[in-house]
Amino acid sequence: MDRSVGPAGREQLTRVADATAAARSALVRAADRYALPLVGATTLVVLAVVFYYPVATVFAEAFANAAAPVRDVLASEFYMGAAHGLFAHPAAVPGDVLAWLAAVRLHAAWAVAGVDAARPWTWLRVLPNVWVSYPEVRKGLFGFTAYQAALSTLASVALGLPGAYVLARFEFPGRQTLRSLTILPFVLPSIMVVVGFVATFGSNGTLNAVLTALGLDRVEWLYTLQVVVLAHAFYNAPLVTRMVGSAWENVDASAVETARSLGAPPLTAFRDVVAPQLLPALAASAVLTFIFTFMTFPIVLGLGGLQLATVEVWLYARVQQLDYESAAALAALETVVSLALTYVYLRYEARRAASGTGNPLPRQRLFSVAGGVRERAVRAGVGVYGVVVALVFLAPLASMVLASVGGATDPTLEWWRFLLERQGSRTEPTVAVRNSLLFGVGALALALPMGVGIAAFSAKGGRGRKVADAVLMAPLAVSGIVVGFGMLRSLVFGVELGATRVSVVGPAVVVAAHAVAGYPFVVRNVAPMLTAVDERLVESARALGATRARALWDVELPLVWPGVLAGAAFAFAISVGEFDATVLLAGDRAYTMPVALKRYLVDRTAGPSVGPAAAMGTVLLVVTAASFLVIDRVGGRYRP
Template sequence: MRPGRVAERVGVPLLAVVTLALLGLVFFYPVGIVLVESVRVDGVYSLARFADVLADEFYLDLFGFTVYQAILSTIAAVALGVPGAYVLARFEFPGRKTIRSLTALPFVMPTILVAIGFVATFGENGVVNVVLGAVGLPTVNLRGTLLIIVLAHAFYDAPLIARITAAAWEGVDAEMTETARSLGASPLRAFRDVLVPQLLPAVLTGALLTFIFSFMSFAIVLALGGLSLATVEVWVYHRISQLDYGTASTLAVMEMALSLALTYAYLRYEARQRAASAARPPERMDLFGSVTKSRLFAWGYAVVAVVVFVVPIVSLVLASVTGPEGFTLRNYRFLVERQATAYEFQVKPLTAVTNSLLFGGGTLLLAVPMGVFLAVVSTRTFRGRKLIDTLAMAPFAVSGVVVGLGLLRGFVFGTEAFGYRFTVAGPLAIVAAHAVGAYPFVTRNVAPALAGIDDSIVESARSLGASRARVMLDIELPLVVPAILAGTAFAFAISIGEFDSTVILATGGTSYTMPVAIERFIGRRLGPATAMGVVLLVVTGVSFVIIDRLGEGSGFGG
């Protein structure tokens, strides 16, 4: 067999092995460290810690509350998301495509940004209290309550449910509903018996994803609830801060087992529900026209959507430029002045911005090649491909807190091997953690684009003597450059906003980022926290614009 043929046959499997080896180093090994630490007590392997947790009423209540708040958050997100899906799928209006694109925001919006937006809206000095005080009504402070956590989760996850459900709604076969009506079914009966069964799989898919996200939520609960309303993730972070790594690892493993089981259930359910789009979807109605029940509902939902989705962001911006004296830029001046006056142990705002940008750039160097390589592997047929696909998507089901803890214990603190102690600096560990969270989005953007390339183009090039590797480099990858760029923008935005692993790896050092700076400011100085939030919002917004422009029709960007 010619060397070229041999290279082609082993090239893709070799590429998969190299990529998985890198993934093993930055993800599976750190997670393995957490697993081992959870079962090692005083040098002896034991399940004693798990038995202690299961026998402790405090920890049972902790898991119970985590599930409870996730259920409430899911209900609230479904209640907000499904009507939004109806408006997007059934009505035509200026800006509909833009608003539909905005439903991808949960993938790139930093959770700490959501938290600071809700503090600026519903906190003690928030916009809501300013309005209530102006009209002589009693003020309220929702910070530290379960209600604000549920609302923040709904803000974050409802657009995801709307996105998934709207796609299903647009694929509903209009003829089925018309047939039911022609046989005498009332509009309500046709909706209940014909439409709901077709939409239910999409709603359940979105609800399950929302439950997983809310169950693993960290930054929102930490910033809005603190230890008084701690979930498992928040308590793991608390135990890490108290240097109780054994308990932290045990809780993290138990949470990871539950999240992996839920994610597996989601993937199995999603695979069973995939179906081709209907031949004739229902026509959209014009949002502007004579008054009807449907239009009144749509406009009523628009009011609710503005209050829930727009007011927190507007409140964030307003809080950054206002004070007791009215309009002011002192919060932004503070960010500049603090850089020169802060002590070493204090957060320096410009350092946080610089770190975020540097870590974002470093993340791209690692995440983009990994994501593209795995996209190539996922579109090739060879033995073991499904296993590689599963392993490559594992970071979706493991929280950043677990990854951060594993990197801290395994690399930052050092690992003994071959008679040496290998250590990694905090910034490198942060970049590794960010890459783990970012590369799946590159893969999910690039893989569909590669799979959508016309086979005849590849076959024509091969018939002219081009090797498989040459076809990939000269034809296929250039055709999916927009998808690669969209994945790159996703990876950068995710790195910029990543909080869960960063807050662990940046503790006690100067490797803090903008999200970490916001969390440290939020308890003491709301103004500077909102100013830093606006800076983070601008960076994230620019990334989103790039995604929206380049990601049309690819993965999450479309």
């Protein structure tokens, strides 16, 4: 302190210093108190601009003019089928129901198909035939979308349930790796899977090559409902396996042992003890699968076309035809259905969060030498299931890679030269690869802080947790095509701010769409780990003077760093593979690898075969596989 200053001056300087210190302390306390809420509020603002506002724009257009667009869709027989009468002429509904039942003629169809009422499972053989044979039943875009989603759900459950049994009940080499592979549906781009199925089931695909070599007739599976359902099972069966397998691993062994000690045989113990504990997970996985397949877009677009159009495919077609009112009505109605089903799933997840057991069922050694007839039969069944899984899951990816080099009989590097040499065209391969990587980095830079902030906010529990969960699940419950359409109608077309029209176009809007799709996966990887951090460590840091934000940065994040890396890998992989919103927003120069894949599949000038798309798909497979390796190795866990 300056000695030239008198006692009064020194006292004044002391008061100023004390006031400054008090103000600084109050500011630190305020920052400490409001840091995480501020992060949550900032994320909400970003979501409001790039997600909620675009979706609200769609709903506003759908319900404009006294909800005329929605009423037109609901009253249309093309969109609603037999149900349109509920909205077009409700007084005639009873007569319409009787006419519909007469048109179906289920009893006659069952008799022709040889259905035995004592064997109800034979009905499953009849239902697809009834749908195909009677146009009165098939009419209605929403009805067909729900029908194919129901068939896809049944196929996914049938394919995924045995996998849950194998992973939960047996120990064998590679079990953990197989369990890790069940996260692949969240990483593999759906349009890439389409390329794999075209390479497998197309006219010149692997399946027909094998049939020809065996002297059998060729088959045409593309643009059929069967291949669409199989592709959906490829995507969603691992989801069933993961969810039901986790529930199976949490079955209380003591309850099963009690039932057995009271004389219950194994099947009875399974029916009375194990099955009731699995049913909630099975129902939840079925609901989630139905949501995903109801909102299906790339798989039906690539493997079914407009003749098997679902709501999203037709929505895309309406946008291409500039019929924005019909597209908005379809988007709004589909979103209402998906949000309602997502609410059902969230009710299950809220209950599951508190479930678990410290006494799980012991796993058996699958390849043990000892064993009776039952054990040998189980091993044989597992072997057959392994063959089916290899054909369904490995064949499309292997066929795509094989097609990229010209096939097994006539190998060539022509399609890889195509990726390097096709420049100056409408869809340049190198531009697509560069854009995908750059957009992935940009989406990661936006999604990672948003996801970590929301994870820290939600991990504190209470009301904030419920709000954060609602914010988190909203982008998962709204399809990418709806988000892309909303961004097109709002951010891309422009927003009036005073006398200025502001629009977001090109890479910026694509990166925003990708960040919206990817940030929930960051939250779901980081939040559970933050919740598990010992609160005493944070309290010790706070006692030593660290602010809440500093404790998060210095103490908590280093402990959950594997989850942060896994979430970052998820966000990057989802951005690289995102197709639904990108195909509407890409424009002439902002296209990505998935958009290029779609163009190569439909553009015959790109080559006489699936080779160009297969080569690009193989590049995309390498990128997403690298992301999967990061997710698997660092130990991040996404819990669907």
